[in-house]
Every structure is written in structure tokens, then in C-alpha cells.
Amino acid sequence: MTRIGQIRPEFVEFIPEKLEPGVLYVSRRYSTASHLCCCGCGMEVVTPLNPAKWGLTESNGTVSLNPSIGNWNFPCRSHYWISGNRVQWAAAMxxxxxxxxxxxxxxxxxxxxxxxxxxxxxxxxxxxxxxxxxxx
Structure with a gap:
């Protein structure tokens, strides 16, 4: 498994069935963003965009998701932030x-x-x- 350090936003109406590594698919219509886990395990990460879950900010062609992404139910248990299209890894919890x-x-x-x-x-x-x- 190869960790991903950079992610590219792609704005779509519908999240595609097959996701590409290193791409954050954002559906404004359905207030959802999805990507493959940045640890390289291949699991799909779905982040609902609403005040109680995740917020997406855009700036100069980059995106950030807040709060962090903690894949606690995945075997990898990865934990990271997406900030300015960069993946910032967090320590295990x-x-x-x-x-x-x-x-x-x-x-x-x-x-x-x-x-x-x-x-x-x-x-x-x-x-x-x-x-x-x-x-x-």
C-alpha cells in the first residue's frame, strides 16, 4: 500500500461507481464527497457535507475537508486531514x-x-x- 500525499478535487453531479486513487469527488448537488482511503488500502471513504459532519472549503483551486478523516471502522484505521489538496497524516488514536x-x-x-x-x-x-x- 502506498500512501497518497496529494489529492485532486473533481466536481461531479454523481459520485462515480469506480473511484480513482488521489481524487476527491465532490457532489454539490448531493452534499457529499468521496475518495479512496489515502493510505492506499482501496476502501471508499464517504464524507457527508453538512454542519454536523464535514465541511468543504475551496480556495484558489484547492479543497480542504474539516474535521479530519478517521477511518476507525476500516482495517487500516487511518487518520488524516485533507488541507489545500494535501494529505496530512495524523498519529494513531x-x-x-x-x-x-x-x-x-x-x-x-x-x-x-x-x-x-x-x-x-x-x-x-x-x-x-x-x-x-x-x-x-
Whole structure:
């Protein structure tokens, strides 16, 4: 396995079925980026682009993904950042640290999902209060 140190962005509508090493496929339409693991193991890495998962930034023809990519469920358990089209490798993480990161990620998703629901509930309560006021 050969580690990849540089990645090239390719903007697509649909993520292709067969991915090429060293290419980050970005679908703005489906808010997803995918690439083959940069360690060279050949596993497909899918990064949903939303505030609770990953953010993609573009600058002068380069892309960066944040936060880091931790392939904890892959045999390689690789961990790296993609920053300015460069792959920056991170040190291995302990099982305890990985569990803490996964728990934080679940909390972030729960917060992201529940926020619109809370806004809707507040809206319904405000409308109900207004309607009750009309009939009082």
C-alpha cells in the first residue's frame, strides 16, 4: 500500500461507481464527497457535507475537508486531514479516544437534527397562542 500525499478535487453531479486513487469527488448537488482511503488500502471513504459532519472549503483551486478523516471502522484505521489538496497524516488514536470522538460526533448529529424540530415546535406554539388569543 502506498500512501497518497496529494489529492485532486473533481466536481461531479454523481459520485462515480469506480473511484480513482488521489481524487476527491465532490457532489454539490448531493452534499457529499468521496475518495479512496489515502493510505492506499482501496476502501471508499464517504464524507457527508453538512454542519454536523464535514465541511468543504475551496480556495484558489484547492479543497480542504474539516474535521479530519478517521477511518476507525476500516482495517487500516487511518487518520488524516485533507488541507489545500494535501494529505496530512495524523498519529494513531487509542480506542478510548476514538470512542470519545464517535460520541461527540453522535451528539453533533443529534443537535443538528433536533434543532429544526425545536424551531418548528416553537412556531406551532406561537401560532396556537395567537389563535387562542383571537378566541378569548
Amino acid at each position: 487509542s480506542a478510548e479516544r476514538i470512542a470519545a470522538v464517535k460520541a461527540r460526533d453522535r451528539r453533533d448529529v443529534d443537535t443538528m437534527v433536533s434543532r429544526p424540530e425545536r424551531l418548528f415546535v416553537r412556531f406551532v406554539k406561537a401560532v396556537a397562542t395567537k389563535i387562542r388569543g383571537w378566541f378569548s
